[in-house]
Amino acid sequence: MSHGTRAGGPGTDRPAPAGRHAVVVGGGLAGVTAALALADAGVGVTLLEGRPRLGGLAFSFRRGGLTVDNGQHVYLRCCTAYRWFLDRIGGAALAPLQNRLDVPVLDLARPEGRRLGRLRRDPLPVPLHLGRSLAAYPHLSLADRARVGRAALALKGLDLADPALDDQDFGSWLAAHGQSARAVEALWDLVGVATLNAVADDTSLALAAMVFKTGLLSDPSAADIGWARVPLGELHDRLARQALDAAGVRTEVRTRVASLSPHADGGWSVRIPGETITADTVVLAVPQREAYDLLPAGALDAPERLLGIGTAPILNVHVVYDRPVLTRPFFAALGTPVQWVFDRTDASGLERGQYLAVSQSVAQADIDEPVAVLRERYLPELRRLLPRTRGARVEDFFVTRERTATFAPAPGVGRLRPGARTKAPGLYLAGAWTATGWPATMEGAVRSGVGAADAALGALGRPRPRHLFALEEAA
Numbered sequence: 001m002s003h004g005t006r007a008g009g010p011g012t013d014r015p016a017p018a019g020r021h022a023v024v025v026g027g028g029l030a031g032v033t034a035a036l037a038l039a040d041a042g043v044g045v046t047l048l049e050g051r052p053r054l055g056g057l058a059f060s061f062r063r064g065g066l067t068v069d070n071g072q073h074v075y076l077r078c079c080t081a082y083r084w085f086l087d088r089i090g091g092a093a094l095a096p097l098q099n100r101l102d103v104p105v106l107d108l109a110r111p112e113g114r115r116l117g118r119l120r121r122d123p124l125p126v127p128l129h130l131g132r133s134l135a136a137y138p139h140l141s142l143a144d145r146a147r148v149g150r151a152a153l154a155l156k157g158l159d160l161a162d163p164a165l166d167d168q169d170f171g172s173w174l175a176a177h178g179q180s181a182r183a184v185e186a187l188w189d190l191v192g193v194a195t196l197n198a199v200a201d202d203t204s205l206a207l208a209a210m211v212f213k214t215g216l217l218s219d220p221s222a223a224d225i226g227w228a229r230v231p232l233g234e235l236h237d238r239l240a241r242q243a244l245d246a247a248g249v250r251t252e253v254r255t256r257v258a259s260l261s262p263h264a265d266g267g268w269s270v271r272i273p274g275e276t277i278t279a280d281t282v283v284l285a286v287p288q289r290e291a292y293d294l295l296p297a298g299a300l301d302a303p304e305r306l307l308g309i310g311t312a313p314i315l316n317v318h319v320v321y322d323r324p325v326l327t328r329p330f331f332a333a334l335g336t337p338v339q340w341v342f343d344r345t346d347a348s349g350l351e352r353g354q355y356l357a358v359s360q361s362v363a364q365a366d367i368d369e370p371v372a373v374l375r376e377r378y379l380p381e382l383r384r385l386l387p388r389t390r391g392a393r394v395e396d397f398f399v400t401r402e403r404t405a406t407f408a409p410a411p412g413v414g415r416l417r418p419g420a421r422t423k424a425p426g427l428y429l430a431g432a433w434t435a436t437g438w439p440a441t442m443e444g445a446v447r448s449g450v451g452a453a454d455a456a457l458g459a460l461g462r463p464r465p466r467h468l469f470a471l472e473e474a475a
């Protein structure tokens with residue numbers, strides 16, 4: 001048995017841990033964040049991750065000469081916690097934000113052929129910042145545009161603290177506020193499917209209201225989009241690892257935690273293959289199913305609630321063409337199964353041609369389809385969307401499937417998501433699925449890691465490092 005009181009690594013200037021030691025289980029964004037926050041506060045930390053790399057659900061792998069992300073990830077300017085994380089690992093410049101929200105939206109369902117619209121903002125106060133763009137948005141009728149404006153104002157008036165919102169579905173609320181099926185498809189679901197991984201009918205009004213209020217109806221710049229110009233693994237694995245090392249965190253990958261047990265006199269034993277680590281504090285930052293399996297009896301009042309939190313898939317279709325076929329960094333689509341298309345050429349290291357990632361949320365219908373079927377489904381759609389693909393050769397076509405990409409944001413899910421504190425002293429929960437108020441996002445994961453570290457530091461009697469927890473100041 002080893003006691004995990006390892007002091008800060010070489011080159012760190014943090015205070016010595018003075019005997020306090022934390023084990024963080026799970027090296028996704030939640031766990032990495034918790035480990036950094038605890039280490040920055042002077043606690044000795046061991047981070048244990050079952051897979052060979054950090055980054056959890058947001059990672060990269062090699063395929064021949066390409067570095068491929070398991071799925072396209074974006075964030076918004078309002079994601080202050082994830083932006084703090086990027087800064088903390090020294091990666092902000094590698095995942096920059098647009099100067100100003102600008103989403104090209106191509107519609108294929110028009111009788112006159114494909115038509116481009118744009119969702120962009122003006123330098124005006126909320127909600128006027130979107131007024132001009134909405135007034136000119138060609139994918140909605142004039143009447144729909146007016147009704148969208150009225151629904152947005154009603155949404156802005158919702159009180160996110162009202163627990164009743166979580167019992168309602170967003171689709172019914174939109175219908176009750178005069179939104180046509182077309183408005184739902186061309187606007188509400190265009191944004192909602194990508195951010196919530198569910199259509200409006202299957203989404204908790206609380207989560208939808210949170211996304212639309214925070215992203216589109218708070219600060220005019222809140223919805224400016226950011227994404228990694230490098231592989232995700234460069235940020236969430238390599239740079240994260242570097243930051244953890246510099247903070248003195250002992251990081252073990254390929255190290256799956258088998259069990260956790262509390263000591264009678266306080267403290268914890270964490271069992272990994274060939275070793276038992278003792279700790280004063282444990283942060284469990286694993287998915288909800290794994291958390292359920294590892295939680296000791298009595299740690300939550302109703303642990304079976306964790307199993308009630310559903311999951312939803314995301315699929316990415318990756319296509320390498322022998323020549324450039326798309327001139328924009330990304331676009332969204334309507335009137336086709338294709339949802340969002342990103343140019344990943346530079347990020348992947350491709351030297352000739354162009355590499356597009358087609359990001360498909362709410363992918364229940366596709367997730368188990370063979371590659372050949374998906375090829376038949378998606379290549380013709382890309383030919384319709386992008387005329388230049390018609391003369392291009394497809395050099396590579398492959399698919400990445402994440403069956404449990406996110407928790408399902410269904411009505412009622414809010415009741416099932418636990419907070420960071422458990423009833424077991426010294427044991428904390430983190431993960432995008434915990435009660436952050438956010439949908440399953442990188443932002444939610446980082447917030448949960450900060451929240452768990454904050455709770456743990458309070459119990460350890462350590463002062464909270466102000467800069468870590470004042471996320472709103474990072475906006």
Ligand SMILES: Cc1cc2nc3c(=O)[nH]c(=O)nc-3n(C[C@H](O)[C@H](O)[C@H](O)COP(=O)(O)OP(=O)(O)OC[C@H]3O[C@@H](n4cnc5c(N)ncnc54)[C@H](O)[C@@H]3O)c2cc1C
Pocket residue numbers: 025026027028029030031048049050051054055056057058070071072073074075255256257258285286287290314315402404405406430431432433440441442443445
């Ligand atoms: C394809 C795809 C696209 C997405 N797109 C976006 C997007 O555009 N924007 C956005 O914000 N979010 C997006 N998300 C969601 C985002 O990736 C997740 O919400 C976030 O990464 C979750 O982080 P986490 O740390 O909570 O959990 P996870 O990433 O699941 O991390 C948990 C970690 O725990 C480890 N683990 C489990 N059991 C054990 C054990 N017993 N011992 C040790 N380790 C263990 C796992 O291996 C894993 O690394 C997307 C997700 C996917 C899959």
